[in-house]
Amino acid sequence: MSDHHTYKKIEVVGSSRESTDDAIRNAIRQTAKSVDNLEWFEVVESRGHVVDGDIGHFQVVLKLGFRIEGS
Amino acid sequence: MSDHHTYKKIEVVGSSRESTDDAIRNAIRQTAKSVDNLEWFEVVESRGHVVDGDIGHFQVVLKLGFRIEGS
Amino acid sequence: MSDHHTYKKIEVVGSSRESTDDAIRNAIRQTAKSVDNLEWFEVVESRGHVVDGDIGHFQVVLKLGFRIEGS
Amino acid sequence: MSDHHTYKKIEVVGSSRESTDDAIRNAIRQTAKSVDNLEWFEVVESRGHVVDGDIGHFQVVLKLGFRIEGS
Amino acid sequence: MSDHHTYKKIEVVGSSRESTDDAIRNAIRQTAKSVDNLEWFEVVESRGHVVDGDIGHFQVVLKLGFRIEGS
Amino acid sequence: MSDHHTYKKIEVVGSSRESTDDAIRNAIRQTAKSVDNLEWFEVVESRGHVVDGDIGHFQVVLKLGFRIEGS
Amino acid sequence: MSDHHTYKKIEVVGSSRESTDDAIRNAIRQTAKSVDNLEWFEVVESRGHVVDGDIGHFQVVLKLGFRIEGS
Amino acid sequence: MSDHHTYKKIEVVGSSRESTDDAIRNAIRQTAKSVDNLEWFEVVESRGHVVDGDIGHFQVVLKLGFRIEGS
Amino acid sequence: MSDHHTYKKIEVVGSSRESTDDAIRNAIRQTAKSVDNLEWFEVVESRGHVVDGDIGHFQVVLKLGFRIEGS
Amino acid sequence: MSDHHTYKKIEVVGSSRESTDDAIRNAIRQTAKSVDNLEWFEVVESRGHVVDGDIGHFQVVLKLGFRIEGS
Amino acid sequence: MSDHHTYKKIEVVGSSRESTDDAIRNAIRQTAKSVDNLEWFEVVESRGHVVDGDIGHFQVVLKLGFRIEGS
Amino acid sequence: MSDHHTYKKIEVVGSSRESTDDAIRNAIRQTAKSVDNLEWFEVVESRGHVVDGDIGHFQVVLKLGFRIEGS
Numbered sequence: 001m002s003d004h005h006t007y008k009k010i011e012v013v014g015s016s017r018e019s020t021d022d023a024i025r026n027a028i029r030q031t032a033k034s035v036d037n038l039e040w041f042e043v044v045e046s047r048g049h050v051v052d053g054d055i056g057h058f059q060v061v062l063k064l065g066f067r068i069e070g071s
Numbered sequence: 072m073s074d075h076h077t078y079k080k081i082e083v084v085g086s087s088r089e090s091t092d093d094a095i096r097n098a099i100r101q102t103a104k105s106v107d108n109l110e111w112f113e114v115v116e117s118r119g120h121v122v123d124g125d126i127g128h129f130q131v132v133l134k135l136g137f138r139i140e141g142s
Numbered sequence: 143m144s145d146h147h148t149y150k151k152i153e154v155v156g157s158s159r160e161s162t163d164d165a166i167r168n169a170i171r172q173t174a175k176s177v178d179n180l181e182w183f184e185v186v187e188s189r190g191h192v193v194d195g196d197i198g199h200f201q202v203v204l205k206l207g208f209r210i211e212g213s
Numbered sequence: 214m215s216d217h218h219t220y221k222k223i224e225v226v227g228s229s230r231e232s233t234d235d236a237i238r239n240a241i242r243q244t245a246k247s248v249d250n251l252e253w254f255e256v257v258e259s260r261g262h263v264v265d266g267d268i269g270h271f272q273v274v275l276k277l278g279f280r281i282e283g284s
Numbered sequence: 285m286s287d288h289h290t291y292k293k294i295e296v297v298g299s300s301r302e303s304t305d306d307a308i309r310n311a312i313r314q315t316a317k318s319v320d321n322l323e324w325f326e327v328v329e330s331r332g333h334v335v336d337g338d339i340g341h342f343q344v345v346l347k348l349g350f351r352i353e354g355s
Numbered sequence: 356m357s358d359h360h361t362y363k364k365i366e367v368v369g370s371s372r373e374s375t376d377d378a379i380r381n382a383i384r385q386t387a388k389s390v391d392n393l394e395w396f397e398v399v400e401s402r403g404h405v406v407d408g409d410i411g412h413f414q415v416v417l418k419l420g421f422r423i424e425g426s
Numbered sequence: 427m428s429d430h431h432t433y434k435k436i437e438v439v440g441s442s443r444e445s446t447d448d449a450i451r452n453a454i455r456q457t458a459k460s461v462d463n464l465e466w467f468e469v470v471e472s473r474g475h476v477v478d479g480d481i482g483h484f485q486v487v488l489k490l491g492f493r494i495e496g497s
Numbered sequence: 498m499s500d501h502h503t504y505k506k507i508e509v510v511g512s513s514r515e516s517t518d519d520a521i522r523n524a525i526r527q528t529a530k531s532v533d534n535l536e537w538f539e540v541v542e543s544r545g546h547v548v549d550g551d552i553g554h555f556q557v558v559l560k561l562g563f564r565i566e567g568s
Numbered sequence: 569m570s571d572h573h574t575y576k577k578i579e580v581v582g583s584s585r586e587s588t589d590d591a592i593r594n595a596i597r598q599t600a601k602s603v604d605n606l607e608w609f610e611v612v613e614s615r616g617h618v619v620d621g622d623i624g625h626f627q628v629v630l631k632l633g634f635r636i637e638g639s
Numbered sequence: 640m641s642d643h644h645t646y647k648k649i650e651v652v653g654s655s656r657e658s659t660d661d662a663i664r665n666a667i668r669q670t671a672k673s674v675d676n677l678e679w680f681e682v683v684e685s686r687g688h689v690v691d692g693d694i695g696h697f698q699v700v701l702k703l704g705f706r707i708e709g710s
Numbered sequence: 711m712s713d714h715h716t717y718k719k720i721e722v723v724g725s726s727r728e729s730t731d732d733a734i735r736n737a738i739r740q741t742a743k744s745v746d747n748l749e750w751f752e753v754v755e756s757r758g759h760v761v762d763g764d765i766g767h768f769q770v771v772l773k774l775g776f777r778i779e780g781s
Numbered sequence: 782m783s784d785h786h787t788y789k790k791i792e793v794v795g796s797s798r799e800s801t802d803d804a805i806r807n808a809i810r811q812t813a814k815s816v817d818n819l820e821w822f823e824v825v826e827s828r829g830h831v832v833d834g835d836i837g838h839f840q841v842v843l844k845l846g847f848r849i850e851g852s
Contacts, residue, residue, distance in 0.1 A: 005441055010292065012293070026290060039191065040192055045113070065439065068456060078225065098361050118185060124170065124174030126170060132364070147512055149510035153648040153650075155704065216372060217369070222367070233588065234626070237623065241618055241623060242621060253616065259614075260325060262323065266322060267313060267316070295436075296494075310432060314432040334609055338597060339596060339609075374731050375730065379545075383552060384550060400753075402752045405738055405774070446801065459834075465831055466830055467829055467831055472681075479667065481660075504652035505649065522764070526764060538757060574793060594716060625714065636793075689845070692819060694822075721790040771790070
């Protein structure tokens with residue numbers, strides 16, 4: 001077994017009508033459907049849409065890190 | 072009708088005793104009283120006051136974008 | 143009495159299973175046990191662990207400012 | 214007459230189907246309809262929409278500087 | 285149908301002998317051959333080669349955002 | 356009365372033949388003629404003109420924050 | 427043959443008990459097992475674990491660029 | 498004697514009614530009361546309060562470096 | 569012959585009434601009159617003058633890299 | 640036992656005549672003499688002295704993170 | 711006569727026992743002894759030495775721009 | 782003798798097949814052939830070429846500071 005690992009980081013954007021944290025959660029759950037071994041997230045940017053003078057959607061840009069299989 | 076639009080971005084600071092998201096919401100609702108066509112927000116900075124060893128106020132610095140009338 | 147104050151800023155990392163705001167709150171409460179006069183916080187970085195394809199912990203890096211005693 | 218001037222900087226977003234430079238030009242011409250004494254621009258961000266696998270719109274975020282009347 | 289979407293951002297570098305905008309266009313068209321639902325681009329860096337004291341190639345580093353299928 | 360306030364930040368450029376601090380002061384005094392409730396400033400950039408091998412003008416780019424009336 | 431190429435950049439994290447350079451090397455070798463045409467790397471971040479008051483692992487975040495096949 | 502030293506950097510905020518430089522000086526003098534071996538400062542941020550349309554206080558955020566005793 | 573090269577980077581500002589790309593081209597051609605072996609450019613900043621509510625000059629700040637003779 | 644931890648980050652500068660990695664190691668070992676529970680480091684800045692046209696000392700600015708006792 | 715100019719920017723560090731502004735002035739005057747056509751300065755970094763718990767020297771890193779002769 | 786000095790900073794890129802530190806060393810030694818009084822270096826960027834799935838060259842972008850003669 002290797003004594004060192006290699007990770008990959010991908011950038012995704014999650015959204016939610018509810019909250020910033022929920023936008024993070026949605027991005028992670030959606031990504032986890034096709035990517036294994038997700039280990040951490042980093043918030044890169046936090047933004048959103050305004051509709052009728054109020055928050056329409058929260059949007060959060062994340063980096064997600066996962067271990068490369070076999071590394 | 073023009074096939075391109077022009078937007079303006081302004082910078083505001085919202086605050087809330089409740090949450091980061093509520094500070095965003097307060098800034099947007101307050102700005103919407105005097106600015107039409109708000110379309111998006113970008114979080115620039117997130118900070119706050121500490122009172123008696125606990126969070127007093129959340130403060131969020133936002134950029135707010137809106138379409139310039141007639142553009 | 144002096145007509146000017148001096149402040150110190152320290153950097154801490156709070157965590158929470160619940161929310162980003164709760165991670166901020168935990169860091170402030172824990173720091174307040176040993177540091178007096180905390181006056182403000184600034185969010186430097188927001189990140190966290192992913193466990194089983196969902197958020198495990200929110201982690202928030204903060205700067206905390208406090209007035210230096212006697213200044 | 215004063216021996217020093219004061220300027221204000223505002224942030225606008227121009228767009229164009231044609232080119233990056235045209236998006237800059239559109240933002241300046243539109244702003245000049247309501248703001249006098251525009252003196253310089255700074256490109257803050259360059260981006261755009263993709264439509265059917267090709268560029269739909271170029272969008273350029275600019276800062277525009279103008280001298281405050283009477284300063 | 286979901287009330288929120290998830291997007292992925294990838295980073296590509298386009299080049300062109302003609303212009304900065306053409307380098308952007310080349311990167312988008314090439315990427316669109318294998319990636320569906322491209323929605324926006326962000327210019328990250330603009331650079332190029334110099335050959336014989338003149339511009340040889342423009343090179344533009346872009347982030348490209350697309351909606352994740354099924355999200 | 357509201358338990359939270361909303362602030363706006365504007366960006367101005369002050370200049371002075373005398374000093375950096377005087378350029379800040381000039382920008383604030385000029386802005387205060389038309390904007391009420393100015394509460395803080397942040398130095399964004401410090402620069403100037405050179406004339407005959409010496410400093411001609413100091414120029415300071417500032418953000419100025421003020422409370423929105425009625426918030 | 428095309429007179430311009432398109433490249434993709436991916437972000438990976440390599441680690442090593444030995445050195446910063448070895449962490450870079452491990453990330454490149456591991457990535458090269460599944461990605462062809464790797465042409466350059468850019469160090470984004472350098473960090474690591476501390477174990478018993480000494481360096482446990484060096485970790486280096488890299489961007490890796492490769493030419494897209496057929497471009 | 499060791500052929501290499503270790504330094505620590507701390508972050509402080511000085512203020513002054515007089516000038517930017519005086520705010521730096523106040524922070525250094527105040528810190529020197531409790532920290533030995535201060536060797537250098539770096540200005541991180543320059544800001545201040547506005548009172549009645551004029552500068553109330555200058556505030557300067559500094560990093561201060563000092564040699565760790567015995568290193 | 570050495571198996572490694574050393575390069576120098578210089579910073580120049582080009583301008584043009586025509587376009588951003590032309591401002592880059594002007595800076596490179598002008599610099600090439602006195603500097604040999606120019607190999608690449610990096611756009612650092614893009615800005616310009618506004619005259620009568622329209623673009624007067626595009627100005628582009630570039631870094632230019634060249635191989636040091638004999639390295 | 641708490642289900643969340645709080646960490647503190649401090650900034651130190653290590654130096655070495657030998658290598659960048661050795662400067663990191665020296666800073667960590669020196670800090671570990673007085674700080675328990677060091678868990679990770681982040682390289683903030685890498686620099687050094689030049690003596691007689693060659694490297695005199697490598698200097699590395701690090702952030703060091705440790706768990707706060709009892710958290 | 712050309713309708714466009716090319717400028718070069720160089721980076722210098724000035725110092726002074728007196729003030730930040732004086733450090734800027736010293737750097738400009740010293741540079742003007744060997745460089746013609748200096749037109750503007752930009753402050754990049756402001757720092758200094760601490761001696762006996764007080765400011766020893768102010769040091770300011772500047773970019774200085776000048777028109778290239780014949781452009 | 783003057784009680785203050787002026788320094789100039791130049792930007793160079795060193796390379797090496799061996800290591801990051803060796804690329805720094807090569808850049809300094811090559812520059813020292815034509816520039817006197819080099820006093821310090823700052824690493825700006827660390828990157829390199831990949832050849833056959835392994836590191837071909839390390840490349841390090843440095844700023845080098847030297848005292849201006851007579852200052």
